[in-house]
Amino acid sequence: MTARKLTFEIFRYNPEDPESKPHMQEFTLAEEPYMTLFRALNMIREEQDTGLQFDFSCRSAVCGSCGMMVNGRPTLACKTLTSDLADTVRLHPLPAFKLIGDLSVDTGTWFRAMAEQVGAWVHERAPFDPKAVEEPMDDELAAAIYESDRCIECGCCVASCGVANVRPGFVAPAGMNRIARFMMDPRDARSDTDWFDVVSNDDGVFGCIGLMACHDVCPKELPLLEVYAYLRRRALGTAFLKKA
Amino acid sequence: MERIESTDVLVIGGGLAGERCAMEAAAAGLRVSILSLVPPRRSHSCAAQGGMQAALANCFMADGDSPDLHFLDTVRGSDWGADQEVARIFADNAPIAVRELAHFGVPWTRVRSGPNQYHIKGEKVVIDEPAEKAGLIMHRDFGGTAKWRACYAAAGTGHAALYAVDGEVVRLGVNVRDRAEALSLVHDGGRCWGAVTRCLRTGRPGVTLARSTVIATGGYGRIYGKYTTHATINEGTGASLAMDTGLVPLGNMEAVQFHPTGLWPSGILVTEGCRGDGGYLLNRDMERFMVELEPAKQELASRDVVSRHMMQQIIDGKGVNHPAGPHLWLDLRHLGVDHLTTKLREVYEICRDFLGIKPWEELIPVRPTQHYSMGGIRVNKDGEAYSLAGLYAAGEAACWDMHGFNRLGGNSLAETLVAGRIVGQKVAESTRRTRLEIDTSVANEFLDREHARVQSWLNRSGAGQSVYAIRDAIGEIMINKVGIFRTGSDLAEAVEELRVLHDEVDRAVLGCRDPGVNPELSFALRLKGMARLALVAAKGALARTESRGAHCRVDFPDRDDSNWLNRTLVRWGRDDADPAFEYEPVGLLDLPPGHRGYGKASHVEMTESLDAYNEAVIDQQRRHGMRDPGEPVGSALKPGAWRDAEARAGLKAIEAGQSR
Numbered sequence: 001m002t003a004r005k006l007t008f009e010i011f012r013y014n015p016e017d018p019e020s021k022p023h024m025q026e027f028t029l030a031e032e033p034y035m036t037l038f039r040a041l042n043m044i045r046e047e048q049d050t051g052l053q054f055d056f057s058c059r060s061a062v063c064g065s066c067g068m069m070v071n072g073r074p075t076l077a078c079k080t081l082t083s084d085l086a087d088t089v090r091l092h093p094l095p096a097f098k099l100i101g102d103l104s105v106d107t108g109t110w111f112r113a114m115a116e117q118v119g120a121w122v123h124e125r126a127p128f129d130p131k132a133v134e135e136p137m138d139d140e141l142a143a144a145i146y147e148s149d150r151c152i153e154c155g156c157c158v159a160s161c162g163v164a165n166v167r168p169g170f171v172a173p174a175g176m177n178r179i180a181r182f183m184m185d186p187r188d189a190r191s192d193t194d195w196f197d198v199v200s201n202d203d204g205v206f207g208c209i210g211l212m213a214c215h216d217v218c219p220k221e222l223p224l225l226e227v228y229a230y231l232r233r234r235a236l237g238t239a240f241l242k243k244a
Numbered sequence: 245m246e247r248i249e250s251t252d253v254l255v256i257g258g259g260l261a262g263e264r265c266a267m268e269a270a271a272a273g274l275r276v277s278i279l280s281l282v283p284p285r286r287s288h289s290c291a292a293q294g295g296m297q298a299a300l301a302n303c304f305m306a307d308g309d310s311p312d313l314h315f316l317d318t319v320r321g322s323d324w325g326a327d328q329e330v331a332r333i334f335a336d337n338a339p340i341a342v343r344e345l346a347h348f349g350v351p352w353t354r355v356r357s358g359p360n361q362y363h364i365k366g367e368k369v370v371i372d373e374p375a376e377k378a379g380l381i382m383h384r385d386f387g388g389t390a391k392w393r394a395c396y397a398a399a400g401t402g403h404a405a406l407y408a409v410d411g412e413v414v415r416l417g418v419n420v421r422d423r424a425e426a427l428s429l430v431h432d433g434g435r436c437w438g439a440v441t442r443c444l445r446t447g448r449p450g451v452t453l454a455r456s457t458v459i460a461t462g463g464y465g466r467i468y469g470k471y472t473t474h475a476t477i478n479e480g481t482g483a484s485l486a487m488d489t490g491l492v493p494l495g496n497m498e499a500v501q502f503h504p505t506g507l508w509p510s511g512i513l514v515t516e517g518c519r520g521d522g523g524y525l526l527n528r529d530m531e532r533f534m535v536e537l538e539p540a541k542q543e544l545a546s547r548d549v550v551s552r553h554m555m556q557q558i559i560d561g562k563g564v565n566h567p568a569g570p571h572l573w574l575d576l577r578h579l580g581v582d583h584l585t586t587k588l589r590e591v592y593e594i595c596r597d598f599l600g601i602k603p604w605e606e607l608i609p610v611r612p613t614q615h616y617s618m619g620g621i622r623v624n625k626d627g628e629a630y631s632l633a634g635l636y637a638a639g640e641a642a643c644w645d646m647h648g649f650n651r652l653g654g655n656s657l658a659e660t661l662v663a664g665r666i667v668g669q670k671v672a673e674s675t676r677r678t679r680l681e682i683d684t685s686v687a688n689e690f691l692d693r694e695h696a697r698v699q700s701w702l703n704r705s706g707a708g709q710s711v712y713a714i715r716d717a718i719g720e721i722m723i724n725k726v727g728i729f730r731t732g733s734d735l736a737e738a739v740e741e742l743r744v745l746h747d748e749v750d751r752a753v754l755g756c757r758d759p760g761v762n763p764e765l766s767f768a769l770r771l772k773g774m775a776r777l778a779l780v781a782a783k784g785a786l787a788r789t790e791s792r793g794a795h796c797r798v799d800f801p802d803r804d805d806s807n808w809l810n811r812t813l814v815r816w817g818r819d820d821a822d823p824a825f826e827y828e829p830v831g832l833l834d835l836p837p838g839h840r841g842y843g844k845a846s847h848v849e850m851t852e853s854l855d856a857y858n859e860a861v862i863d864q865q866r867r868h869g870m871r872d873p874g875e876p877v878g879s880a881l882k883p884g885a886w887r888d889a890e891a892r893a894g895l896k897a898i899e900a901g902q903s904r
Contacts, residue, residue: 014758014759014760016446016447016758016759017758017759017760018759020758034509034510034598036510036598045763045764046710046712050710050754050756050763050764051756051758051762053763055282057286057287057475058286058288058290058291058475058476059476059510059512060510060594060598061593062290062291062403062590063282063285063287063288063291064285064286065282065286079597081597081598100423100445101760101761106423106445107283108282108283108423109422112283112414115411115414116414119415120411121349121408121411121414121415122347122349122411124347128343128344128347133343134300134342134343134346134352134381135346136354136378136379136380137346137354137379138354139353139354139356139379139382142351142352142353143351143353145349146351146397146398149351149400149404149407150400152285152290153283153285182349185349185351187346
C-alpha cells in the first residue's frame with residue numbers, strides 16, 4: 001500500500017521581517033504510520049523550510065505548547081494523528097493571542113496576566129510550618145480539586161471564545177476554571193465576597209455569552225459547562241447574601 | 245539595539261528547581277529574573293507523572309518508613325556513587341517539601357480509611373487503612389523503595405506541583421522572561437555575574453547582570469536524539485553554559501539513566517506508576533520475563549535493572565518487530581477500564597492519543613529510552629558550582645549529587661523542590677553579601693563574542709551538513725554505543741565518531757537567514773554544546789572501566805570500589821582543544837559500600853579503609869574546586885543513623901556491608 005500524500009496549507013507571517021506578508025504556504029509530505037502533527041511539522045521544517053515557526057515541548061499533550069488551529073478548530077498539534085485528518089490539512093496560529101510568527105503565539109504573557117487578575121494561587125490563612133503534619137483533606141475533595149487543576153493552559157479555549165477574541169480583559173474559560181479551582185479549595189482563605197468582585201462582572205462569568213465552544217474544544221475535556229454553572233450559582237448566592 | 249540590564253538574582257530555567265529557588269530569593273526581598281525557553285508552566289517538570297518520594301509513613305504499606313530508610317534506598321540506588329551527606333539532606337527535607345506543596349495547593353491524593361484494593365506484584369490485595377491516618381497524604385509503590393513512599397496527585401504530580409509553585413512565583417512578583425535563553429555566562433574568571441541572553445520572540449541579544457546566577461535548565465536527554473523521554477527543550481544548555489567557561493567542571497556526565505517504558509515509536513514516557521499499580525512486561529512470546537529474572541521485585545525492580553533485562557530480551561530476539569525497531573509489551577489489561585481511566589488516566593490518554601488503542605483491550609508497545617541525566621554541573625552541598633563563585637545549579641542540571649549512578653523513581657521531582665528550597669536560601673544569603681562589581685566592558689566583551697557567533701552562523705556558506713542531520717547522527721551514536729549496555733570498543737568508536745561530528749558543527753550551514761528568532765539558528769546555537777556534552781559523556785564512559793548503577797560496562801561487569809569509588813569531573817573551555825578529566829571522592833561515606841539488594845551481587849571491595857577514604861575527602865574535593873559551603877562538609881550527616889532503620893521498620897537488613 002502506498003502512503004497517502006498529505007498537503008499542508010500553513011499560515012506564514014514573520015512580524016520581525018519587514019518583507020514578510022501574511023499568506024498561506026503549501027507543503028506536501030508522505031504519511032507515515034502513527035504520524036502526528038508533531039512529526040509532520042518537524043519533517044516539514046527540517047526538510048523543506050527551516051524558517052517555519054511553531055511550538056512543541058513535551059510532545060505528549062501535557063505542557064500545552066502546541067495549541068493551533070487545525071482545519072479551523074483549536075487543538076493540540078502533538079496529539080493530532082494525521083490518520084484522523086483528510087488529505088489536505090489547514091493550519092493557522094491560535095487567535096486571541098499575540099502572533100510571534102507563523103504558527104507560534106505568545107500564550108505566556110496572556111496567562112501570566114490572567115493569573116495576576118484572578119489571583120491564581122492559594123491565598124493562605126497562616127504561614128507554612130515546616131514542623132507540622134499536613135492538614136487532612138478528604139480524598140474525594142482532593143480528587144475534585146485535581147480534576148479542575150488539570151488545565152494545561154494551552155489556550156485552545158481562549159482561541160475558541162467569542163468574547164475573549166474581542167474583549168482583552170475577559171478572564172476567558174481558562175481563567176474561570178482557575179477561579180473555580182481555588183474557590184473549591186478549603187486551603188484558600190478568600191471568602192465568597194472576595195470572589196464576588198473577581199467573578200461577578202463582565203470580565204468574569206457574566207461576560208460569557210454561552211456559545212460554549214470552549215467546552216467542545218478543551219483537549220483535557222475539562223467540564224467547563226459545569227464550571228460556569230458552579231461559578232454563577234456561587235456568585236448569585238453571594239449577591240443574595242449581600243442584600244440580606 | 246543591544247542592552248544591558250541588572251537584577252539581584254538571575255535564574256536560568258523555569259522548571260520546578262529554578263522556580264522554587266526564585267521563590268526563596270524573592271521572599272527574601274531580592275529582585276529575581278527567570279529566563280525560560282517556554283512559559284514556566286510548560287517546563288518539563290510538568291511531565292513528571294509518578295510521584296515525589298518523601299517518608300511520611302502515612303499508609304499501611306508505608307508503616308515504619310523514615311528518612312533513614314529513604315536515605316538507605318537513595319544511597320543503595322545510587323550504587324554508592326551519591327554524596328551521602330546530600331542524600332541525607334535530601335531524605336530529611338523531602339517530607340517538608342511535600343507538605344509545603346500541600347500548603348501551596350497541590351491536591352495530593354489522600355489516604356482513604358477502611359478497606360482499599362491495591363495491586364501488589366500483580367495480585368489484588370485488600371488492605372484496611374487506619375482511621376487515624378484518613379486524609380493524610382497517600383503513598384504508592386514506585387521506583388524500587390523499601391516502603392510505599394511516593395506521594396502523588398493522581399497521575400499529574402509534576403503538573404500539579406509546577407502549577408502550585410508557579411502560582412507562588414506570580415504571587416511574589418518574580419520577573420519571568422519566557423521565550424528567552426542564555427547564550428553564555430558573564431564572569432571575570434573568579435565570579436559569575438549573569439549571562440548573555442537572547443530573546444526568542446525577536447532574536448535580539450542582551451546582557452542580564454546579576455549578583456548571583458542559578459542554572460536550572462534540566463537534563464541533557466536530547467543528545468540521545470529521538471531515543472529519549474525528555475521534552476524537546478532538554479538540550480543540556482545549562483551544562484554547556486557552565487562547561488563553556490572552562491572553569492566549572494561537570495560531574496558524572498556518563499551517568500545516564502534509561503527508562504524501561506518509553507512508548508514506541510514516539511519515546512513518550514509511560515509512567516512507572518503503571519508497574520507500581522500492577523502492570524506486567526511481556527516479550528513476543530507473551531512471557532512475563534521479569535518474574536523469572538527478578539523474583540523478589542519483579543516489574544518493580546529499579547529502573548536500570550528493568551531496562552537492562554528488557555534490552556537483553558530485545559538482543560535475544562524476544563522483541564516484537566516494528567518498522568522503527570523492536571519493542572516489548574506493557575500489559576495493563578487486567579487493571580480494568582475504571583482504574584485506567586481514573587487512577588492512570590494520563591496513561592490511558594497517551595494510548596488513545598498517540599497510538600489509537602484502548603489499554604484495557606490491547607497491549608502497549610514500549611522499549612527502554614534515555615530518561616534522566618544524573619550528571620550535570622558539579623556543585624557543593626549549598627548548590628554552589630565548583631571553581632566559580634556566585635554560580636549555582638539545582639535540579640537535573642546539577643550534579644549535587646544525591647543520585648550517583650542511578651536515580652530512584654520519584655526522587656527527581658522531590659530533588660527539584662528540596663534543592664530549590666535549600667539552594668534558594670543559600671543564594672539569597674550570599675546575594676545579600678555581594679555587591680555587583682563588574683566592569684560593563686567585560687559584559688560587552690561577552691556580548692560581542694556571542695554576537696560574532698550568531699553572525700558566523702548567518703554568514704557561513706558551503707557544503708556543510710544540516711544541523712538536524714548532525715543532531716540525528718549524534719543521537720544514533722549515543723543510543724547505540726553510549727546506551728544501556730556499553731563496551732570499550734563501542735565507546736572508543738563513539739568517541740571517534742562524535743569528535744568528527746563535533747568538528748562538523750563548525751561547517752554546518754543554515755537554510756534560513758530570516759530576521760527575527762529563526763528557529764534553525766536557535767537550534768544551531770545549541771548544537772555545538774550538545775556535541776560537546778555527548779563527547780564528554782562518551783569519553784567519561786570509556787574511561788570508567790567498571791559497572792556502577794546505570795553505567796553498565798559489559799567488559800567490566802563488576803562495580804569496582806577499589807578504583808572507581810569516585811566522581812568524574814570534566815572541564816572543557818570553549819576554546820580548549822580537548823576536555824580534561826579528573827576524579828574526586830564521592831563524598832564522606834556513612835553507609836559503607838555493599839550490595840544494593842537487587843541486580844548483580846558481586847563487586848570489588850574497597851582496598852582503602854573507610855576512615856582513610858573519609859579523611860581525604862574534603863581536601864581532595866577542595867583541590868578539585870569545591871568552594872566551602874556555609875556549614876562544614878559532613879555536618880548534616882547522621883553517622884550510623886541507618887544502622888537499625890530496617891529492623892525498626894520490620895524489614896530484613898540487606899547486607900551489613902564491610903565493617904568499619
